[in-house]
Amino acid sequence: MTSLKINSSKENETKNFKSAESDSWSGIYLPAICAGGVMTIVLFVAVACSKSADKPSSSITAPPQPAVTGTPAPVAAMPSTTPKKVKKHRPTTATYVNNTYGVSFSYPRKYSLQTGDKHATSPIQTNFLKPGAVQIASVDMPDSAYPDTDFSSALLNLSMNQGMTADECAQFLPATKDAGEVKLATASFGGNQFTVFEQINGMGDRKSDLKYFHLFKNNACYEFALDVDTTAKADGDLAQVDRDKVFKQLEKILATARIKDVKPAEVENAAITEPAAADVKAPVETQKAQVVVPEQK
Numbered sequence: 001m002t003s004l005k006i007n008s009s010k011e012n013e014t015k016n017f018k019s020a021e022s023d024s025w026s027g028i029y030l031p032a033i034c035a036g037g038v039m040t041i042v043l044f045v046a047v048a049c050s051k052s053a054d055k056p057s058s059s060i061t062a063p064p065q066p067a068v069t070g071t072p073a074p075v076a077a078m079p080s081t082t083p084k085k086v087k088k089h090r091p092t093t094a095t096y097v098n099n100t101y102g103v104s105f106s107y108p109r110k111y112s113l114q115t116g117d118k119h120a121t122s123p124i125q126t127n128f129l130k131p132g133a134v135q136i137a138s139v140d141m142p143d144s145a146y147p148d149t150d151f152s153s154a155l156l157n158l159s160m161n162q163g164m165t166a167d168e169c170a171q172f173l174p175a176t177k178d179a180g181e182v183k184l185a186t187a188s189f190g191g192n193q194f195t196v197f198e199q200i201n202g203m204g205d206r207k208s209d210l211k212y213f214h215l216f217k218n219n220a221c222y223e224f225a226l227d228v229d230t231t232a233k234a235d236g237d238l239a240q241v242d243r244d245k246v247f248k249q250l251e252k253i254l255a256t257a258r259i260k261d262v263k264p265a266e267v268e269n270a271a272i273t274e275p276a277a278a279d280v281k282a283p284v285e286t287q288k289a290q291v292v293v294p295e296q297k
Contacts, residue, residue, distance in 0.1 A: 095256075096137055096291050101160055102218060102262035103136065107253045112140040113291065124157055124227050127197060127212045129171045132163045133223070139253060141246075149241040152206070152231040156250050162220040169214050169221035172197040187213070190255040194224070206231050209243055213254060218262045226250045 096113060097104040107113065114123075116135035123140075126133045141154040161169075172184070183198040194213040201208045206229065213224040228246045232238065 094291050098136060100262075101136060101220075101222075102260040103158065103160075103222065104258050105158070105253055106256040107139045107156075110142060112142075114138050114140070122157060122159060123155060124210070124225055126157075126159050126161075126223060126225065127172045127210075128159075128161045128164065128221060128223065129168045129173065130161065130164055133159045133161045135159050141249065145249075146241045146246070148238060150230045150232045150238045151241040151246065152229040154228045154246050154250060155226075156253050157223075157225040157227070159223050159225070160220050161223070164216075164221040166216040169216040170195045172212060172214075189213075189251060190257055192257060192259070209247075211247065215259065217259050222259060224254050224257065226254070 090109070092109060093106050094109050094113075095104060095106045096115075098115075115137045116122075122133065122135050123138050136158045138155055138157040143151075143153060145151065145154070183196070185196045185198075187194050187196045192215055194215050197212040197214075199210045199212075201210065209228045211226040213226070215222045215224075226247060228243050228250075230241060230243070232240075
């Protein structure tokens with residue numbers, strides 16, 4: 001009995017010693033082992049990150065350019081731009097200037113201008129009280145100015161008579177026998193005061209309406225004669241032209257007339273030295289008279 005108790009007691013002591021020894025080892029070494037494992041894992045991760053950072057980043061590089069051999073081709077020059085031409089508008093009017101008689105006027109370029117002297121025959125009969133008229137210039141309106149009407153022609157004629165007084169300049173020859181209507185009045189155009197004489201001639205198919213404008217200056221009588229002719233046809237298809245409208249076109253030329261002061265001796269000598277008549281189709285410039293065309297814009 002005593003031997004069993006002793007053996008049993010020894011076995012218990014051995015178990016308790018092993019249990020105490022086991023508890024002492026796990027309490028001392030297990031935390032150290034765990035801490036070492038964690039540190040190992042941390043160290044491994046740090047080494048892995050460091051290696052990843054040390055790797056060079058991948059980049060796309062352009063392929064090397066081939067070496068250029070020979071002379072490079074010349075660069076083509078840019079074509080020079082030519083400036084656009086500015087279209088110039090043809091002037092619609094021209095100005096006739098006669099320095100000998102000190103008279104000038106403007107007229108449409110599409111009209112026809114003719115100049116003359118004392119030997120030239122006036123395109124229409126002048127209406128001075130005395131003979132001695134000098135033909136200066138005339139302007140004709142185109143025949144096609146009023147299509148589909150009985151319009152035949154229209155013109156403005158300029159002449160001068162140096163052998164007259166101011167009272168005589170204000171008078172006119174008696175009307176012809178076939179004159180249908182005669183009017184005497186005064187009118188102002190372009191700052192000039194004119195004595196006006198209107199006479200309608202002709203019967204039947206052809207009629208002529210004449211207006212004479214007289215102005216005394218430089219000891220001479222200047223006459224602007226305006227004439228409008230109509231011709232009716234037998235078929236009667238043509239409309240009657242508005243004569244007042246045609247006269248207004250001619251009166252626009254009269255309104256531009258300017259007469260400057262000229263010495264009487266110069267006017268007397270002009271009756272001998274004035275050049276012969278000539279058609280003026282383009283700008284003409286002489287010592288006596290000239291046609292001035294405005295500059296194109």
